[in-house]
Amino acid sequence: MFGVLTALFTVLVLAVTSLQHKYTDVYHAPEFDGAPTHEFIIGKGIPSAIASISFMYAGSVAFPHIEGNMRKPQQFGWMLFVANTLVCGAYLLSSVTGYVAFGDQTVSPILNNLPNLAIVNAATIVIIVHCVFALPVMLVSASLELELALGVMPGILGKKKELAWRVFMRTVTMGVLLGISIAIPYFGQVIDLVSAISTTVVFFMVPVFCYVKLLGWNRIPKYELLLCGVLAAIGGVACVWGLIDAIKSLQTAVQLGHG
CATH class of the missing domain: 1.10.12 (Lyase 2-enoyl-coa Hydratase; Chain  A, domain 2)
Structure with a gap:
C-alpha cells in the first residue's frame, strides 16, 4: 500500500505541476532557447519506447511468488488485470501531461523539468523511497x-x-x-540499452516461444499463432531497432558530456 500511495502522489504532482508550469526557466528546470515543439508520432522513438515500457513491467518476475502467497490464488487473474490497468493509467497520465507541457524538451527523469517547488522536492524524495522499497520485489x-x-x-x-x-x-x-x-554515468541511456537487449526478448519473444513449445503447433488455433507471430515480430523489431537507437543515444550523451 505504501508503494501504491507514493507512486500515486508523485504521478499527481507531476501531472498537476506540469500543466501549471508548462514552460519555465526557473531553477531545477533545464534551459532551452525557445518554446517546446510537439509531434503526434515520432517514428524513430517507437522501438526504444517499447523497450522502456517493457522494462517498466519487469516486476512481473515476482508474479509467481505473489500468486503462491495469495490467500485466494484463484483471484490472481483479476488482481493482475487491476494492477496492470492502474500501472498503465499512471504511465499514461504522466507521459501525456508531461509531453503536452514540455514536448521535445522533456528530459529524463521528467521531474527535472519541474520548477523548484516544495511539493516537487517532496515528490522526488517520495519516489526515491518508493524505488528503494520496490527494489527487493524485483x-x-x-x-x-x-x-x-x-x-x-x-x-x-x-x-x-x-x-x-x-x-x-x-x-x-x-x-x-x-x-x-x-x-554509472548516463544511467538513463544505459537502462534503455539494457531494456532493448533484455526485456523486449523476455516479455515479447520468450513467452511466445515457450507457449508454442509447450502446446505444439498443431494444438494452437491459427488466430493464436498469428497473434504469437505478431508479438514475436514486435519484440524482434523493438530489440534490434531499440538497441541501435539506445547505442546512438548513449554515444550522443557521452559526446555531450551529460546523461
Whole structure:
C-alpha cells in the first residue's frame, strides 16, 4: 500500500505541476532557447519506447511468488488485470501531461523539468523511497536462487540464522545495485540499452516461444499463432531497432558530456 500511495502522489504532482508550469526557466528546470515543439508520432522513438515500457513491467518476475502467497490464488487473474490497468493509467497520465507541457524538451527523469517547488522536492524524495522499497520485489527470484545455492534454508541454518542471512544478503545486494546506479554515468541511456537487449526478448519473444513449445503447433488455433507471430515480430523489431537507437543515444550523451 505504501508503494501504491507514493507512486500515486508523485504521478499527481507531476501531472498537476506540469500543466501549471508548462514552460519555465526557473531553477531545477533545464534551459532551452525557445518554446517546446510537439509531434503526434515520432517514428524513430517507437522501438526504444517499447523497450522502456517493457522494462517498466519487469516486476512481473515476482508474479509467481505473489500468486503462491495469495490467500485466494484463484483471484490472481483479476488482481493482475487491476494492477496492470492502474500501472498503465499512471504511465499514461504522466507521459501525456508531461509531453503536452514540455514536448521535445522533456528530459529524463521528467521531474527535472519541474520548477523548484516544495511539493516537487517532496515528490522526488517520495519516489526515491518508493524505488528503494520496490527494489527487493524485483530481486525476489534472483535472491531466492542465490540463497538456495548457498544453502540459506531453515532446514540447514535454522529459522533465526536463515532470516538473518536473508536480510544481510538482500541488504548487501541492494547496496551494491544502488552504488552501481549512482556510479554509472548516463544511467538513463544505459537502462534503455539494457531494456532493448533484455526485456523486449523476455516479455515479447520468450513467452511466445515457450507457449508454442509447450502446446505444439498443431494444438494452437491459427488466430493464436498469428497473434504469437505478431508479438514475436514486435519484440524482434523493438530489440534490434531499440538497441541501435539506445547505442546512438548513449554515444550522443557521452559526446555531450551529460546523461
